[in-house]
Amino acid sequence: MATTQIRPATPDDAATVVRLIKALAVYENEPESVVEMTEANFRAHGFGERPYFECLLAELDGEAVGFALYFHNYSTWTGKPGIYLEDLFVDERARGHGLGRALVEELARIAQARDCGRLDLSVLHWNQTRDFYHRIGMKHMADWLPYRLDRAGMATLAANREGKTT
DSSP, X not given: OOOEEEEEOOGGGHHHHHXXXXXXXXXXXXXXXXXXXXXXXXXXXXXXXXXXXXXXXXXXXXXXXXXXXXXXXXXXXXXXXXXXXXXXXXXXXXXXXXXXXXXXXXXXXXXXXXXXXXXXXXXXXXXXXXXXXXXXXXXXXXXXOOOOOOHHXXXXXXXXXXXXXX
């Protein structure tokens, strides 16, 4: 029988997490996309003076085969912090061992321990894991539409603000 474990990632896991992020890009049908995450980014942004994210690793027989990368947000409605699950991924060869569920269960435990008001995530419309999210009790927020401002858009918007005072 296979042994499974969920544990917090450490700076020494940088290469493993970058490998899993690249595997996620392939899963999301974007293998040609340039994954800009590097081992240095992972260490600096996850374990630096001001950590921007946290990461859990899922292990199968001692090998890291999945991850959940998350960070805190804040809800003015609940008046509490929340957790946003940026990425959840388990290698195809390791699926069926309950690792995805175990990652989300651990994240729910962390959210409760930190008195969070909610746990949020986004999922691509075609992703078959949507059924998984429904099975574990997550609700599709049909009235909310995602928006994004990319680097070029941020630069344009910021340039419009330069030199202005309020």
